[in-house]
Amino acid sequence: MRYAFYPGCVSRGAAPELFAATTAVCEKLGIELEFEPMRSASCTGSGVLQEKNLRLGDTLNARTFALAERTGLPLLNICSTCQGVMSQANQRLTSDAGYLASINEDLAEEGLEYRGTVDPRHLMWVIVEDVGLDSLRAQVTRPLTGFKVAPFYGCYIVRPTSALGFDERPERKDALERVIEAVGAEVVDFPGKTLCCGFPILTINETNSVKMVANHTLDAKKGGAQAMVTPCPLCHLNLDGYQPQAAASARQPIDLPIIHLPQLLGLALGIDPNAMRLNKHIVSTGKLLSDMALTP
Amino acid sequence: MEVTLSVRRFDPDADRPAPYFQDYTLDLDEGSVVLDGLIAIRERIDGTLALRCSCRSAICGSCAMRVNGQAMLACNTKIADAMASGGGSVVVEPAGNMQVIKDLVVDFAPFWDKVRAVRPWLQADGPAPGPDEEYVAPNEDMLHLAGVMACIMCGACVSDCTVLEVDERFLGPAALAKAYRFVADPRDDADRARLGELVEYGGVWDCTRCMQCVEVCPKGVDPMGRIMAMRDRAIEGGYDDSYGARHASAFTDMVEHSGRVDELRLPLKTKGMLNAPEMLKLLPVGLRAQLKGKRPPIIHRKNPGQDNVRRIFEKVES
Numbered sequence: 001m002r003y004a005f006y007p008g009c010v011s012r013g014a015a016p017e018l019f020a021a022t023t024a025v026c027e028k029l030g031i032e033l034e035f036e037p038m039r040s041a042s043c044t045g046s047g048v049l050q051e052k053n054l055r056l057g058d059t060l061n062a063r064t065f066a067l068a069e070r071t072g073l074p075l076l077n078i079c080s081t082c083q084g085v086m087s088q089a090n091q092r093l094t095s096d097a098g099y100l101a102s103i104n105e106d107l108a109e110e111g112l113e114y115r116g117t118v119d120p121r122h123l124m125w126v127i128v129e130d131v132g133l134d135s136l137r138a139q140v141t142r143p144l145t146g147f148k149v150a151p152f153y154g155c156y157i158v159r160p161t162s163a164l165g166f167d168e169r170p171e172r173k174d175a176l177e178r179v180i181e182a183v184g185a186e187v188v189d190f191p192g193k194t195l196c197c198g199f200p201i202l203t204i205n206e207t208n209s210v211k212m213v214a215n216h217t218l219d220a221k222k223g224g225a226q227a228m229v230t231p232c233p234l235c236h237l238n239l240d241g242y243q244p245q246a247a248a249s250a251r252q253p254i255d256l257p258i259i260h261l262p263q264l265l266g267l268a269l270g271i272d273p274n275a276m277r278l279n280k281h282i283v284s285t286g287k288l289l290s291d292m293a294l295t296p
Numbered sequence: 297m298e299v300t301l302s303v304r305r306f307d308p309d310a311d312r313p314a315p316y317f318q319d320y321t322l323d324l325d326e327g328s329v330v331l332d333g334l335i336a337i338r339e340r341i342d343g344t345l346a347l348r349c350s351c352r353s354a355i356c357g358s359c360a361m362r363v364n365g366q367a368m369l370a371c372n373t374k375i376a377d378a379m380a381s382g383g384g385s386v387v388v389e390p391a392g393n394m395q396v397i398k399d400l401v402v403d404f405a406p407f408w409d410k411v412r413a414v415r416p417w418l419q420a421d422g423p424a425p426g427p428d429e430e431y432v433a434p435n436e437d438m439l440h441l442a443g444v445m446a447c448i449m450c451g452a453c454v455s456d457c458t459v460l461e462v463d464e465r466f467l468g469p470a471a472l473a474k475a476y477r478f479v480a481d482p483r484d485d486a487d488r489a490r491l492g493e494l495v496e497y498g499g500v501w502d503c504t505r506c507m508q509c510v511e512v513c514p515k516g517v518d519p520m521g522r523i524m525a526m527r528d529r530a531i532e533g534g535y536d537d538s539y540g541a542r543h544a545s546a547f548t549d550m551v552e553h554s555g556r557v558d559e560l561r562l563p564l565k566t567k568g569m570l571n572a573p574e575m576l577k578l579l580p581v582g583l584r585a586q587l588k589g590k591r592p593p594i595i596h597r598k599n600p601g602q603d604n605v606r607r608i609f610e611k612v613e614s
Contacts, residue, residue, distance in 0.1 A: 046557070
């Protein structure tokens with residue numbers, strides 16, 4: 001299993017622990033990551049650049065897809081937002097040949113052309129669809145039995161369903177829950193698991209953004225969650241990084257560790273927590289790890 | 297087929313009013329929709345069940361409610377489909393983000409107040425057309441607007457809007473989509489004034505882009521897409537000094553400059569380095585990140601081959 005790896009901005013910026021955990025877990029599971037030529041791929045635009053210029057966003061993503069096509073490998077990403085923005089761009093590019101041709105004109109100078117053959121996929125989907133949950137289960141050396149984990153998807157990996165291939169692959173709808181169960185942990189269901197973490201409006205309306213963090217983390221805790229796991233580093237930035245503010249706004253302690261999806265996998269696969277920088281979260285994972293009989 | 301509908305009940309006149317779920321089991325045709333089931337309950341089992349409905353044809357917009365946790369029209373949602381996606385169960389609840397009056401009936405007054413707040417009528421300068429004349433608009437512009445005009449004001453988008461859940465002052469997807477219908481109407485001359493109001497608190501920049509409204513809209517109105525289009529128009533129209541506009545511009549500049557986002561500088565550029573209160577608020581966030589080794593690199597390196605990305609910016613933006 002070899003993939004053209006698109007790490008996104010955040011795993012190389014404010015969430016280095018995601019990068020560390022991803023590379024360690026992929027190595028363990030036999031997922032080979034090809035870094036070239038994707039290093040030169042740009043940000044997807046994250047939906048923000050698209051606010052200003054949708055066509056520009058589509059052109060940048062078409063360039064990324066063309067780079068991936070050049071490798072002949074499937075494209076793997078590790079961010080719900082990257083996944084959604086890529087899927088939406090790909091839907092526009094592959095459903096209108098005239099549009100794709102005009103976008104390709106702007107890629108021609110670099111000698112690139114997107115032929116429309118890329119199916120960008122998040123690590124979470126690759127685990128379910130390529131590795132397989134049975135194979136994952138077989139590789140678990142430290143089952144997380146008895147641990148209650150709340151899933152938090154991130155909007156763009158669940159909506160709009162029309163762009164994300166949910167009709168052809170309905171198993172994507174609850175992929176996160178099934179991965180949590182495959183590593184032996186117990187799923188804590190709560191209404192906010194597919195809702196917004198608030199990150200996109202953090203610098204615009206912090207009060208509302210932080211309220212969303214408080215609502216989701218407190219709901220998950222009410223359900224007995226000891227940790228929350230997310231495949232989206234942007235959600236992580238808010239749910240972890242702004243949890244102190246959320247606790248202040250809700251006037252009660254929260255202290256719910258937020259774990260990146262690959263960190264959860266890594267714990268079950270026997271990877272050293274420090275190698276996955278679990279000691280570098282804003283909300284301490286110390287208690288969680290000591291409950292798991294692991295040293296933070 | 298035998299189906300069980302689990303319906304959330306609420307009666308404000310009850311001795312101890314508190315919402316509760318009541319299960320109704322009934323025999324229905326295979327092709328029945330949720331509304332068929334609810335009407336059958338009301339007519340055959342329990343006349344006290346309150347719900348709104350009228351056309352039964354997804355035109356009137358009366359019967360938006362939550363089925364298995366998601367807003368939809370009861371009249372165009374097949375019970376069999378709901379059972380298939382809900383693991384066998386069909387849970388029917390009133391629309392969210394609105395006060396429940398009784399059972400499945402919610403109070404639309406704030407909904408209509410917000411629609412009225414965007415002045416949903418044509419405001420054209422110049423003399424009104426004479427009795428035998430009319431406002432003329434290019435066909436393609438109106439075809440584009442037909443997508444928004446398809447809105448039936450059912451409130452499904454408002455029900456599931458994640459911002460309204462935390463802030464009732466947000467205008468919400470339905471009113472904002474209606475605002476776009478006039479902002480983008482070539483016959484309307486008030487678009488600048490409209491945009492000036494829409495960039496204020498509760499307007500276009502408070503949307504989280506979560507796409508709930510896109511997903512639940514039964515008519516394909518794409519409220520979020522319209523909100524995004526108004527953000528672009530607002531920036532182009534010179535309303536570029538809000539945090540939202542500055543965030544979008546700083547973000548785009550960073551992708552143009554280095555190919556990726558500089559998370560260290562994005563909040564600083566959005567808030568403004570001279571904005572002392574906001575800088576003070578960012579200080580503990582920065583300190584915590586520093587302590588945990590999560591501070592983004594101070595020297596933000598460009599991606600290799602960034603010149604190619606920059607050329608794309610020049611081409612597309614010219």
